[in-house]
Amino acid sequence: MQVHPARIRPLGFTPPKPGPVVLWMGRDQRADDNWALLHAAALAKAAGAPLFALFALPPDFPPATARHADFLLRGLAAVETALRDHGIPLALVPGDPAVAVPAFLRRVRAGVCVTDFDPLRPGRAAREAVATAPVWDGALLEVDAHNVVPAFVASAKREYAAATFRPKILKLLPEFLEPFPDLPAFAAGNLAGFAPVDWEAARAGLVLDPSVAPVAGITPGPEAAREALAAFLADRLPAYADRRNDPNAGATSTLSPWFHHGHLAPQRAALDALEAKKRAPAGAEAFLEELVVRRELADNYCLHEPAYDTLAALPAWAQKTLGAHAADPRPYRYTAREFETAATHSALWNAAERQLVRQGRLHGYMRMYWAKKILEWSATPEAALATALSLNDRYALDGSDPSGVAGVLWSVGGLHDRPWASRPVFGQIRYMNARGCRRKFDVDAYIARHGGGAADHNGEVA
Ligand SMILES: Cc1cc2nc3c(=O)[nH]c(=O)nc-3n(C[C@H](O)[C@H](O)[C@H](O)COP(=O)(O)OP(=O)(O)OC[C@H]3O[C@@H](n4cnc5c(N)ncnc54)[C@H](O)[C@@H]3O)c2cc1C
Structure with a gap:
């Protein structure tokens, strides 16, 4: 079955050339239900060409924690098994994708490289670099396999x-x-020259922060x-x-x-x-x-939105109201480190932070409350945005994602929201507090489960 042509767009102007087809996997790491892989497989089958999958891994990929490396590498190992079952090898190349991917494409003499779609800056920059790399002159095609x-x-x-x-x-x-069609199988000869990836060696080559540990209870x-x-x-x-x-x-x-x-x-x-x-x-x-x-x-x-992770990207009403309230006195004021170590006065907030740090996840409703309190208790909206984005990306297993960017900007800056009644610090940005949480769910049970720590409650836990 042909992949819907509107899912595919060329990056760069080079037409496809004869030679192997390579799937450069970025954001979509799976063998089944993957439009980018299905398109690469269709091109390879039509040309009678080999098909290889590729993943490029910089040694210090952000956020470079043991937690994220564990999820990524164990997940990729499972993907490799599924791909090899279809006769498709996976090559793991170390290094910056902007350099490592064109070098690989040149080495295997690829005529076409199919990649997936990623709207974030690092992914886009890497794709642009590959599309214009002087060392390889095949066609780079992008397929949105995520949406x-x-x-x-x-x-x-x-x-x-x-x-x-x-x-x-x-x-x-x-x-x-x-519906998704099945991925076609390739003859065993397609695996020739590609030994299975040595995942232990790959892990050893990474420069990781061990203080953010892998999470038990979720299998990648x-x-x-x-x-x-x-x-x-x-x-x-x-x-x-x-x-x-x-x-x-x-x-x-x-x-x-x-x-x-x-x-x-x-x-x-x-x-x-x-x-x-x-x-x-x-x-x-x-x-x-x-x-x-x-x-x-x-x-x-x-x-x-090129400036997607800055306050400058917010709608005019939101920038104006945050600016007007930038100098408002804050009831509490914490540094990024105090937030990170769950050292606030609020047992509920501390419990949310502990859930994020320990479990690598935070419930969606608590995420909104968590980020809005960072706005309320930071010296400036800019500081709040930086703290919320960096803690979310550092600890959450789903961090560094467009949904995280939009979620933080929504909470701290009213993105995709509307103006509400004005109040201190927030201006017209939608407000949330612990009393509202208490109306919605059993706050004490949540704190008991995750641990609120030393807190004076001080109105935050009503
Ligand atoms: C401050 C803040 C930070 C966030 N950070 C992230 C993040 O780093 N990564 C991330 O994937 N999501 C993030 N979100 C969005 C949302 O909170 C999570 O996607 C959701 O809580 C994940 O849990 P779930 O899989 O059980 O979601 P479910 O409620 O089961 O929803 C199913 C899926 O829908 C999507 N989704 C749900 N809510 C949203 C939303 N508000 N915006 C966009 N997509 C949504 C997610 O892919 C989710 O897995 C954030 C939201 C906020 C307010």
Whole structure:
């Protein structure tokens, strides 16, 4: 089956040449349900050419923690097994992708390289560098394998909010929410010359911060991701409708670390959720809104906003109101280090930070509260933004993702939101506090589970 042509766009002007086809895997690390791989396989089959997969790993890839390296490498090892079962070798090349990828393409004399889509700056810079690298002159094609509706098709501009983006996505879903074909197999000879990756050696070559330890209780890789999706849809989808904002309820999918590493296609989750819709219509509807509309809105934002991780990217009303309240006295003021070590006065906030640090995840509702309090208790909005982004990316297994960028900017700066009644520090940015949390869920149970630490409560835990 042909991949929908609108999912594919050339990067650079070089036409395809004869020679092997290479899939340069970036954001989408899986063998099944991968439009970039399916397109690479179709090109290789049509030309009778070999197909190789490639992953480039800089020794100090950010955030370079033991936690992220563990998830990444174990996930890639599982992907390698699945690829080799289809006769496709995976090459792991160390180094900066901008240099290591063209060098590999030249070495194997690739005629075409297919890569996936990544709207964040490092991924885009690497793709641009490969497209223009003087050492290799084949064609580089980009396939959006992460979004149901390709980000460059969904909208040609930065959308103001979910309300403006949703109608565009819903209109295009019938065309793009299609079933995935199977990945074709290649003859065993296609593996010739490629020994399996030495994952221990790969790990040893990384420069990692060991203080952020791997997380127990979550298995990386596509198989574990599919099991987690099936368990969520079978057991928790009905509760997603009205209990997803309760961090004690366990009602959300917890799939974001696998989505972030591309172990699971959001489109697979959407197709399976649609199947489950008859059983749990309200749960499926709410899940699809987050999975497709909100997640793809975050990609739209990062694709079309070059300054996506700065306050300068915020809508004019938000910049104005934050500026007007920049000098407001703060009830508490903490440094990035105090936030990181959960040393605030608030037991609830400390519990959220501890969950993030220990488990590498934070419930979505708590994430909003967590980031909004960083705004309230930082010296400036700029400092708050820097702290929230860096802690999120350093500890969360799903960090360094467009959804994280958009989530932090939403919380701290009103991105994709509207002005609310004005109050100190926040101005018209939407406010959240512990009393609101207490109305929504059992705050004491949450603190007991994650540990609030020394806190005077001081109104924060009402
Ligand atoms: C301050 C802050 C930081 C965040 N950081 C990240 C991050 O680093 N990585 C990340 O993937 N998400 C981030 N989010 C978005 C959201 O909180 C998480 O995607 C969600 O909590 C993940 O849990 P889940 O898989 O159980 O989600 P579910 O509720 O089960 O949702 C299913 C999927 O939909 C997507 N999704 C859900 N909510 C959102 C949202 N608000 N915006 C965009 N996509 C969404 C995710 O892919 C998620 O896995 C952040 C939000 C905030 C407010």
